[in-house]
Amino acid sequence: MGSYIVVGAGLTGAATAWRLARGGHEVTVLERSTPANAQGSSHGSARIFRYGYADPFYVRLAVEARQAWEELERASGERLFTPTGALNFGERGDPAAQAAVFDEVGVEHELLSAAAAAARWPQFDFDSGVLWHPGGGVVDAETTVAAMLRLAEDGGARVETGWPVARVERAGAGYRAVSADGRTEEAGRVVIAAGGWLPDLLEHLGLPAAFLSAFPPVQVMQENVFHFPYRDVTEGAWPTFIHHEADMLVYGLPGGRDAALPDGPNGLKGGRSGLKIAQYNGGRPIPSASARTGEIDPDHRERIVAYVQRFLPGLVPEPYAETTCLFTNTPTEDFVIDGVGGITVASPCSGHGAKFAPLLGRIIAEAASGERPAPAPFRITAPAPTQSPT
Structure with missing residues (x-):
């Protein structure tokens, strides 16, 4: 050895x-x-596990990764994966094409109209058909x-x-x-x-x-992440989501321990956290992690608040916590x-x-x-x- x-x-x-x-x-x-x-x-405690990729290679990799998570949980004796299900929507993301990839690989899923999806998840305002895969969830990093x-x-x-x-x-x-x-x-x-x-x-x-x-080339991005309180639907009812909105790709998931949900007015309801929301690669480039400032971009905050107002009626559109994180990207x-x-x-x-x-x-x-x-x-x-x- x-x-x-x-x-x-x-x-x-x-x-x-x-x-x-x-x-x-x-x-x-x-x-x-x-x-x-x-x-x-x-x-932190909250990262999305999803199968929703356009490339069958990554979908198959996610299937194999789910088995590896089960192996790790058995070996460690700890719960590391929380099932929530996952939603993909937005015309740019082409949910129907992703559903075809799921058919090819063998991932359980359901393709819904915007109206049918809204009836099931009234906390969302969908702008397209919706791909639901119940195998999605959250992993505790x-x-x-x-x-x-x-x-x-x-x-x-x-x-x-x-x-x-x-x-x-x-x-x-x-x-x-x-x-x-x-x-x-x-x-x-x-x-x-x-x-x-x-x-x-x-x-x-x-x-x-x-x-x-x-x-x-490796590009490090300082991303902005925001937590919004639930209005009427508590944490357990929220799936993770990926939304290819017209101008940006937005993702969200229950925030776990990443930010404690305060008690207070404005319709705050149960759950141990709010919803964690961010724009994928919406931050600013930095030379490396050593240049991270931790400063939130106020224009980015304004953009995400407007997004919540438009697409997530189940949230109070006022972030109660915010932070930065790092993405390290290849082209x-x-x-x-x-x-x-x-x-x-x-x-x-x-x-x-x-x-x-x-x-x-x-x-x-x-x-x-x-x-x-x-x-x-x-x-x-x-x-x-x-x-x-x-």
């Missing part, structure tokens, strides 16, 4: 560490801060990271926090990770799961120029799992990787160990797809 350094203890790094340790490998996780910290992309790291440690892994990696260099037949303050760790192979910090690190990994030139929105020699770069990102976390850990572990290459869309030498998966 080999020895591995995993850089980053978010969903991707934690999943990889779990799978590697489970396979009997020696694993050291180096996390610049703390696992699932609020400066990265794996904090932060608890998942903790569960996977605990399982990794049970398998012998070591997790080091407060350990920002500055560079990776050759060390004999293996590699040495060097921290910003000069500390070092050595292993035979390295997996880079640095998320939004990847742009700062990519040029300091000793990777060949040809690999770096073929690597897709095609595909993930990257590829490398050279003993270094594997794993960046399952573009704002839709969380749902695949326990499956991606296996894919990355197999790619890093040489057991099996990652699927072609994740390798940087693969031909670029003609459309984004979203």
